[in-house]
Amino acid sequence: MISAILLSQLPQDIQKLVQGVSKRSVADFEQLCDRLTNCSAPELCVLQPVFYIHLDPDYIPERSTPAAVTDIELAKWSLVGIMKTLNNLKCPGTEPKEYLLSGWNRVTPWLIFFHSQFIMCRAKYRPISRRLAVDLVGCILQHANSMITSGGDTALITTPSLYRLLVELWLLALKIKDEDVLIIPQHPCHQSFYGPHLASLEIIMPLVLSNCTSDKAFMTTVLEVSGDIGTVVSTTLEYVMHMGFIARDPNKVTSLPTSLGMLTHTFSNCVIVVIELSKHSAAMREEFILQLSVEKIFLICRIIHILFSSAESLDHTFGKYTLIQTFVYLVVLIFCANDPVPVLHQALHSYAFEIAMGIQGPALEVDLRDCKKSFLVVLDIFLVYDKILTYAYKRVDAWSNALGPDVLPDETIRMRWSVVEMKIRLYASLKSREEKIRRPSPDKRGWILRCYCDDTTEDTQLRQCSECQVVRYCSKRCQRGSWYSHHRWSCKFLKAAVGSLTPHYVKRSLCLLSGIEAHMVLCRWSEIQDQVAAARCKYPEDQDRLVVKVDIDQEEISVQPLRHYLFVFNGLSEKEVVDRLSSWPDPRGHLRRSFFCSVVAIHDKFSSQILFSPHTALDMETVPTLSRNQQWLDLESRRKNHEAPMAHE
Numbered sequence: 001m002i003s004a005i006l007l008s009q010l011p012q013d014i015q016k017l018v019q020g021v022s023k024r025s026v027a028d029f030e031q032l033c034d035r036l037t038n039c040s041a042p043e044l045c046v047l048q049p050v051f052y053i054h055l056d057p058d059y060i061p062e063r064s065t066p067a068a069v070t071d072i073e074l075a076k077w078s079l080v081g082i083m084k085t086l087n088n089l090k091c092p093g094t095e096p097k098e099y100l101l102s103g104w105n106r107v108t109p110w111l112i113f114f115h116s117q118f119i120m121c122r123a124k125y126r127p128i129s130r131r132l133a134v135d136l137v138g139c140i141l142q143h144a145n146s147m148i149t150s151g152g153d154t155a156l157i158t159t160p161s162l163y164r165l166l167v168e169l170w171l172l173a174l175k176i177k178d179e180d181v182l183i184i185p186q187h188p189c190h191q192s193f194y195g196p197h198l199a200s201l202e203i204i205m206p207l208v209l210s211n212c213t214s215d216k217a218f219m220t221t222v223l224e225v226s227g228d229i230g231t232v233v234s235t236t237l238e239y240v241m242h243m244g245f246i247a248r249d250p251n252k253v254t255s256l257p258t259s260l261g262m263l264t265h266t267f268s269n270c271v272i273v274v275i276e277l278s279k280h281s282a283a284m285r286e287e288f289i290l291q292l293s294v295e296k297i298f299l300i301c302r303i304i305h306i307l308f309s310s311a312e313s314l315d316h317t318f319g320k321y322t323l324i325q326t327f328v329y330l331v332v333l334i335f336c337a338n339d340p341v342p343v344l345h346q347a348l349h350s351y352a353f354e355i356a357m358g359i360q361g362p363a364l365e366v367d368l369r370d371c372k373k374s375f376l377v378v379l380d381i382f383l384v385y386d387k388i389l390t391y392a393y394k395r396v397d398a399w400s401n402a403l404g405p406d407v408l409p410d411e412t413i414r415m416r417w418s419v420v421e422m423k424i425r426l427y428a429s430l431k432s433r434e435e436k437i438r439r440p441s442p443d444k445r446g447w448i449l450r451c452y453c454d455d456t457t458e459d460t461q462l463r464q465c466s467e468c469q470v471v472r473y474c475s476k477r478c479q480r481g482s483w484y485s486h487h488r489w490s491c492k493f494l495k496a497a498v499g500s501l502t503p504h505y506v507k508r509s510l511c512l513l514s515g516i517e518a519h520m521v522l523c524r525w526s527e528i529q530d531q532v533a534a535a536r537c538k539y540p541e542d543q544d545r546l547v548v549k550v551d552i553d554q555e556e557i558s559v560q561p562l563r564h565y566l567f568v569f570n571g572l573s574e575k576e577v578v579d580r581l582s583s584w585p586d587p588r589g590h591l592r593r594s595f596f597c598s599v600v601a602i603h604d605k606f607s608s609q610i611l612f613s614p615h616t617a618l619d620m621e622t623v624p625t626l627s628r629n630q631q632w633l634d635l636e637s638r639r640k641n642h643e644a645p646m647a648h649e
Helices: 012-022 026-038 041-052 066-087 095-102 104-119 130-149 160-176 201-209 216-226 229-247 256-280 282-290 293-310 317-336 340-349 352-357 369-382 386-402 411-438 476-498 503-507 510-523 525-538 562-569 574-582 614-643
Strands: 546-551 556-561 597-604 607-612
Touching: 012 026, 012 041, 026 041, 026 066, 041 066, 041 095, 066 095, 066 104, 066 130, 095 104, 095 130, 104 130, 104 160, 130 160, 130 201, 160 201, 160 216, 160 229, 201 229, 201 256, 216 229, 216 256, 229 256, 229 282, 229 293, 256 282, 256 293, 256 317, 282 293, 282 317, 282 340, 293 317, 293 340, 293 352, 317 340, 317 352, 317 369, 340 352, 340 369, 340 386, 352 369, 352 386, 369 386, 369 411, 386 411, 386 510, 411 510, 411 614, 476 503, 476 510, 476 562, 476 574, 476 607, 476 614, 503 510, 510 525, 510 546, 510 597, 510 614, 525 546, 525 556, 546 562, 556 562, 562 574, 562 597, 562 607, 597 614, 607 614
Parallel strands: 546 597
Antiparallel strands: 546 556, 597 607
16 A cells, blocks of 8 residues: 555545545545546556555455455456556656556456456356456556567566466457557547557457467467367458458548558567467468468558558558568468468469569568568479469569569569569460370360360369379279270379379479470480480499489489489389380380480479479370370461561561
8 A cells, every 4th residue: 555655745635535445445446546637647656556455366256246346346446547547648657567567466367357257248247348348458468468568577468377368358359349449549439438548459469469379378278268270260360351451441540650550560460370370280270271361461461561652751660570470471381381382372362472572552661672582482483383383474474564673673683583584484385385285186175184085074073093193084984995095004103293292283283394394305405415424334234224303493404323213103113113114105205215214303392392204104194195286286386387477578
């Protein structure tokens, strides 16, 4: 309690109210809290002990009942007093926060009680409204969190006894839809009587949670309270999308510099929560991908980024921080996801390229060269996947037109983009030619590796070979005929050509990989011949079993014996590989070259994935269509040359 000397420094009416509070007078406590707005900063500091004397945890009832109403009311006005002094601009010093820190073990149990009984409505008798309980708990959590970010005691929010409260509030905040908004003084929509700088729970909870998600005990509580991973993921992404709704709401974003600063900070913390939850378990990470987390995060990032164009004299480090956290999440998923291809596709579909390169929104006055370089490197690596190349090729003209010297002033980045652009156009051309050659008719569309018996069955209704899981058939009769015709040779090698790490996207990219492989072999043929000659001298016992490795990422060629690559062939011995390939009719002369066969290397997260030659595997499966379509393409090429206008002399 306040000493007599300090008490004497207060006005007479406040002294009487303090004495009434010490005698457990609820009416006097209410009047004292009403007087706080007129108190000076020194008077507020003197009054601090008054707000903690009735927060004794021993007086917390098991549940809210009429018999406990006095203790509950005294605790309520204690929390109101703490909230008002923390919010009061007249009291800029650290004394109110120091009292909160020292009395945190008294405040926490009452926060838990108010949350359980009045916010979660577990009490039948509720003398305190949910609205007031939300204000009290939310405001004190907000200030406790700000003490952490200011270098205070990190144990303040990360108190294990608070974990259930934090998780339940986090799950509930978006459903409450309280009307208090961003931390903006005198906001026209502000309805809270208890604090002019109160932020809504929708803003507070992501800030608070980002400081707790690294604790395994907290993550256990998250799953325990939410019930399942799907609920956690969907709630997290609801917060992300809610930031976008706030950004587009003129009633909430009234003072753009102030609001946008707070909004970007909150959005960044939402992304941090997503990142930390994704690190917690592979199941949660994959659920985030399944629920389109990358797409949603980049879309909101774009909205916030564009808002910067209308904000004057705004610190652009806010925008930089938002971009950094967004791209950190993308990098985490690309390196950790079971399948990074859909991750990058989601990002591209949500304008990640435009955001990274500065095409969308204003050019931020911050150095983002590393972000641009990194994104171009990632895009370059994943162009070997048909899904990524198809999207990039659709956008490459628009990207090329937008990426002038004013957008890319750095010469190194411009050169990097030039290389990526050329690769997009080259790969698209190679893929198109391969598909035309290998289809039963050049103008036919759909899945290439299927039976062609004039059946009208849709691709999605076809059944795939259970061994290679690549070729599809309309019936067992077609499958049997294909097996005796050619599939008995190609089956094992198609399986080796798609690999085991990302088979779904590799098998959809076989034509692309085949075209790239054939192009690299043709362009580097002289080098290949030299390396084969050198390998014959180095490995005299393997002269007839030399394998050319085509590293698509590094654009390198190397030659090694077949025994070095047996892991590619799914358990086949060296003799079995040789016998099976040797028994193939080989109409295009693959086995009559100076080397036995080839393999390709493509990027796969931390290392390269080695695949059997897609070009050879496709030839083994699509032999019946090759000669006919090649003749058609040659005729088409001659026709175009014949119809071309003569050059004027």
